[in-house]
Amino acid sequence: MPGQSFLAAGLAIPLASNTEWSSATLKPGDAVAMHVSEDVMLDERVVIPSGTPATGEVIDSQSGGAGGAPGKLSISARTIRLGDRVIALRSRLSAGNGVGKDRSNTALAVGFAVGVFAMFVHGSDVTIPSGTPMSAKLAQDTPFASADLPATPQP
Amino acid sequence: MKRTLAALAVAFACSVATSPTMAQDAAAAQTQPAPATAQPAPATTPTTTSAATPAPAATGTAPEGLVGPAPADKAQVVFFRPSKFAGGAIGFKVREGEQELGKLRSGNYFIAQVTPGKHTYTVHSEAKDDLNMEVDAGETYYVQGTISMGFMVGHPHLAPSDKATFDGMSSKLDKSN
Numbered sequence: 001m002p003g004q005s006f007l008a009a010g011l012a013i014p015l016a017s018n019t020e021w022s023s024a025t026l027k028p029g030d031a032v033a034m035h036v037s038e039d040v041m042l043d044e045r046v047v048i049p050s051g052t053p054a055t056g057e058v059i060d061s062q063s064g065g066a067g068g069a070p071g072k073l074s075i076s077a078r079t080i081r082l083g084d085r086v087i088a089l090r091s092r093l094s095a096g097n098g099v100g101k102d103r104s105n106t107a108l109a110v111g112f113a114v115g116v117f118a119m120f121v122h123g124s125d126v127t128i129p130s131g132t133p134m135s136a137k138l139a140q141d142t143p144f145a146s147a148d149l150p151a152t153p154q155p
Numbered sequence: 156m157k158r159t160l161a162a163l164a165v166a167f168a169c170s171v172a173t174s175p176t177m178a179q180d181a182a183a184a185q186t187q188p189a190p191a192t193a194q195p196a197p198a199t200t201p202t203t204t205s206a207a208t209p210a211p212a213a214t215g216t217a218p219e220g221l222v223g224p225a226p227a228d229k230a231q232v233v234f235f236r237p238s239k240f241a242g243g244a245i246g247f248k249v250r251e252g253e254q255e256l257g258k259l260r261s262g263n264y265f266i267a268q269v270t271p272g273k274h275t276y277t278v279h280s281e282a283k284d285d286l287n288m289e290v291d292a293g294e295t296y297y298v299q300g301t302i303s304m305g306f307m308v309g310h311p312h313l314a315p316s317d318k319a320t321f322d323g324m325s326s327k328l329d330k331s332n
Contacts, residue, residue, distance in 0.1 A: 028287060059273065060287035074315060076289045091289045 005043050006143040012135045013080065013089065014038045015054055023061045023073040023126040030058040032075060037133060047144050048087075054080045054136075056093060063125050073126040077136030088139035221325050222266060222295060229268045230290035232276075235316075236300040238262030238327045245302055247278045247311040257331050259300045259311075264321075265331040278311040286313040297321045 018033040026032070034056055040048035060074040076091035225231040234249050236259040246260040249267075251274055257265035259278075271292040277285050278300065290296055299316035302309035321328075 059289045072286065072314060074288060090291045092291050092294055 004143045004145050006141045007040065007042055007047065007138055009138050009140045011138045013040060013138060015134050015136060017128060017130055017132045020130050021073065021075065021128040023063055023071045026058045026061045026073065028058050028061055032056045032058060036080060042144060048080065048082055052080055052082055071126045073128070087142055089136040090139050092136065094135050220322065221328070225293050225295045226268065227293050230271055230292055230294050230296065232267045232269055232290065232296045232298055233264060233321060234259060234267065234298045234300060235264035235321055235328055236261060237324055245309050247280060247300065250277045251275065259331065262328055263331040264328045276313055278313055280309065280311055282310045284312045286315070288315070
């Protein structure tokens, strides 16, 4: 693809939640706000800057019930909005920023005793603090025309 | 009469043993390390070629442990239930709508291959519990079944889990028939 570079499908994009998420307040179908938490680079240039808004959707949200029933909160990644451009993400939203360690099998779906997110279970509800690092994968190859690549600011 | 007494005994066993047991699960889960399988390259790594691509999987397509890789066009969901004394005599069926996917007894697991998208899995005894999930093709998901105390019988629950939790107890799990 001459004159065009692309981020490949499956590339992990580091994200963070904008607000606290709680199974006490969120309902299935609610949109949740996130942002890209680190610059995403291509050909030594930033193509998706840190702070770029992203969205997710609540798939399941249940407060804990009587008798020790666990609370549940499942959220899927949806899109990154880069100016007028919407970049699709695979639904799986994973714990951690996806950089350095593989956490691809720790989906952002929290029950009573679930991996790294067990620490966020308070009482019968699941609460994920604002700024919690996570990651999602690009749904498809995402091209950037060379002319569109902004120059990376030098420190 | 004998059945009623047996059910009461099970309910009592759940009431005295389930909460501390689940608390132990939570504590154990907090200390589990992150899974250590292959991972796409970090997004922030500068690339010198014309494309930033995920790193190739290190393990190829060979099955790992009890669970092999998901097919490229399907997601797979691993349903498992820890081996526990409390509620151990109770088995429950996992359904999606009217379709029975499998049965979970204490210390069992089974694998369902499903179409990508949203799914609702249900278990019930005298109470019902639903788990809503959205799954991607080529990915593996883990769901843990548990029993909590009920009035007459234990209440089954489904909760999202992860590979590390499953791997930590896989040596004590048998595949459901």
